[in-house]
Amino acid sequence: MTDHKTELPALLTDFDISLFQSGTHYRIYNKLGSHITEHNGVKGTSFAVWAPNAAYVSVVGNFNGWTRESAPLQLRNDHSGIWEGFIPQMGKGEYYKYFIRSNNGYEVEKGDPYAFHWETPPHTATVTWDLNYDWNDSSWMQSRKAEHAMNKPISVYEMHIGSWRRVDEENGRFMTYRELAAELPEYCNYMGFTHVEFMPVMEHPFYGSWGYQLTGYFAPSSRFGTPQDFMFLVDALHQAGIGVILDWVPSHFPTDEHGLGYFDGTHLYEHADPRKGFHPDWKSSIFNFGRNEVKSFLISNAIYWLDKFHIDALRVDAVASMLYLDYSRNEGEWIPNEFGGRENLEAIDFIRSFNDAVHTYFPDVFTVAEESTAWPGVTSPTNQGGLGFDMKWMMGWMHDTLSYFQLDPVHRTHHQGQLTFSIHYAFSEKFTLPLSHDEVVYGKHSLINKMPGDHWQQFANLRLLYAYMYGHPGAKLLFMGADFAQRHEWRHDFSLDWSENNNPAHTGIQHVLKDLNALYKEQPALYENNFSAEGFEWIDNQDAANCVMSWMRKGRNEADILIFVANFTPVVRNNYRVGTGKPGYYKEIFNSDNLKYGGADVIHKDELETYPVPKHGKTHSIPLTLPPLGIIVLKYVREFEWL
Known part of the structure; x- marks a missing residue:
């Protein structure tokens, strides 16, 4: 040899x-x-x-x-x-x-x-490999520096690379990164999404982990091609004007022998004591955030994806599991910190260091926390005691909203607080509204199958859900398949059921999302104050008897006002009067009941005029016809000529 x-x-x-x-x-x-x-x-x-x-x-x-x-x-x-x-x-x-x-x-x-x-x-x-690649996204990178994404609409299409589409229906071959590059940018542009969020692309031994059990932190999965092939996909998305978000998993790693665990005959990357070093939920190892060489490994890994692959944002998985020493543990199964508390002080320091490093070296990139508790200051700057993220998934909104929508409308009268409660804390952090992959697996049903009622009502409810989501403050995130109301739960071993798009009801869902994304981009009232109480005002959140809610979204210009009126029952409500903050003429610019979406077409075609009839604490009001299980959006057009 x-x-x-x-x-x-x-x-x-x-x-x-x-x-x-x-x-x-x-x-x-x-x-x-x-x-x-x-x-x-x-x-x-x-x-x-x-x-x-x-x-x-x-x-x-x-x-x-x-x-x-x-x-x-x-x-x-x-x-x-x-x-x-x-x-x-x-x-x-x-x-x-x-x-x-x-x-x-x-x-x-x-x-x-x-x-x-x-x-x-x-x-x-x-x-052994190199990272040589000739990028063609200079226009995107320059515009990213000129205007931070947080100041613009953020509408995210979350997807799993291995199951978006399959090339060969007979054997279900994965699409490669380059094959995705030929289809995904065009689809995202057609639908109007601003960003794609990839579930973890880093190499993982078990495909069924969806990428959340990583061994190759610095390598895009070779299931779909080479590192340069993944660069080509990011490049193609950027050239199409689509940002790229990566799921990143610094919380834990699998115990496979060829991986990081017990690396040199010691617990090098993980804690030796299983009360700190082993995750009971995922049967995986927990990083030792107090070891400096591990901090260098993880933070440099985050920087690596931004540096070498031009990634625009990182969504950090399972942040709550990092913050709490007793996460998913019973008494006696965890070790308190030096002050006797349950907070993981080393993990908190690591998270702050990570966010500081990202924002120092890539100030035009943003970070998002999947954090499911009420930990204070997740999106506050680190120099103010916060964790330093730019956004946080609004898990409470997601749980409450889906719980409400799964109710038969006859019972919604008694649960309207599940929808109105989110505004009480909507501006305590900068939030993303997630309808993610976690909600359409493990027997939870697809979004369309969560909706109550007959076929028509299910689709009307889903259109209503999406329109309500886009009217609520915060960035938006939707998992693939929900964009055309896939009936099946998500199955990582199969392609999405794209054939369902041959059905007009499913195509209608695509059209409503396409128009909502366009509305989001066109109307400053929907994004300029997305994370500020200045951009939202209730008109009426007390009409639980009729299951109707109305509110305003406001931009920085006082003329940028939108009125949302939502009817959460299948009953058409005639002559329903809504108070307005500004007298004059309004125009209906969106209606989820439009015939082109599969609705009943209860719409307002003409301009709507306010009348000096006090309502909801306002001097003027508009009489409306509310569509069944629908939302209408009104935009202030002009004042009365004689004013």
Whole structure:
């Protein structure tokens, strides 16, 4: 067998080591891992891996027949615990792992934590690779810097790459990143979504985890192509004017032997004590956020996706599980912090450091927390004691809204508070309204099948739900399949049921969403004050007897006023009077009951005039005909000529 003696590549400097050990090396991916480079005029690949408890480390792979003694790495003499070496003539596309023999005698072959590319599961080797790519999204990147997304409409299409579409119905082959690039941007533009949110694209051994159990934090899943193929997809979306959000999972990782767990014969990335280091819900390991080298690994990973892949936002998964030491644990199953509390102080510090790093190096990028509790200041700046996120998923709104909509309209009279309650806290944080993948799996039913009533009423209720969502303050998020009212729950092993679009009722849902997204972009009242109480005013939230609610959305210009009137029953309400804050003429600019959506076409075609009839504390009001299970949106057009 050929001997592959390694040399020292000297990629890592003393300054790199200092930053890495202090938890602040936010681009350590440029130094650790494998890098195709040149050393002393010879082309090859450098390797560097953090394994402080190892007695011996070598590179094994196809290039040396997976022999453990042929390509040893050398331990740096600076107490960093980093092993490094350079293998001449080794280029791109070589499968490899690190063989580690620890000081306690443990032996294992591990994938490279910093690898840019992994072998396609169920195979588990890492692959030498480069990240060379010629981007064509300079216009998008410049406009992103000019105007932050938080100041504009944010309408997110959440999707799972492996099940949006399948290429071959017979064997269900995945679409590749490049095949997606040929269809997804056009579809998002057609529907009017501003962003795509990908459930985790990072490499994961178990497809059924949906990407939430990661082993390859720095590698897009090779199930769908190479890193450059994923770059091509992001590039295509940007050229079409669509932003890209990635789900990011810094909370936990799976226990697969080739992954991060028990990496060098010690609990290196995770806590040793299972009361802190093992997640009871997901049967996975919890990162040790108090270890600086782990902080460097995770924060540099976040920066990596923004840097190398031009990602526009990160949605951080399972933040609540990070914040609380007793999350999903019974008494005696968790360890209090140094002050005796349940707050995970190390995780809080990590989250703040993550958000500070992202906003320092990429001020035009935003971060979103999936945080399901009432933790204060999730979207407040870190220098004010907050966690530093830009937005937070409004889980309470989602649960209350879906609970209300699943009620038969005859019972809604007694539950209107489930809808009105959200405004009490709608501006305590900057919120995204999520109708996500979690709500259409595990027997929860698809959104259309949650809706009560006969076929017509189900679709009317769904149109009403979407229109109510777009009228509520906050950014919007909708999971794929809900955009055309898929009947099936989401199934990750199958394509969405696109054939349902041949049915006019399903096409009507697409059309209503398309028009709602257009309305959202066209009307400053719907986004200029999206996160401020100045942009919302109740007209009447007390008419529970009729299950009717009315409210105003307001822009920064006092003329930018929209009136929403929602009827949550299948009864047409004639001559229903709504108070207006401004006398003059109004025009109906949206009606979820429009015939083109599959509605009953109870619409107002002509301009509507206010009358000096006091109502809802206003001096003027408008008599309306409210459509069944519908929302109408009125826009102030002009004042009376004689005023």
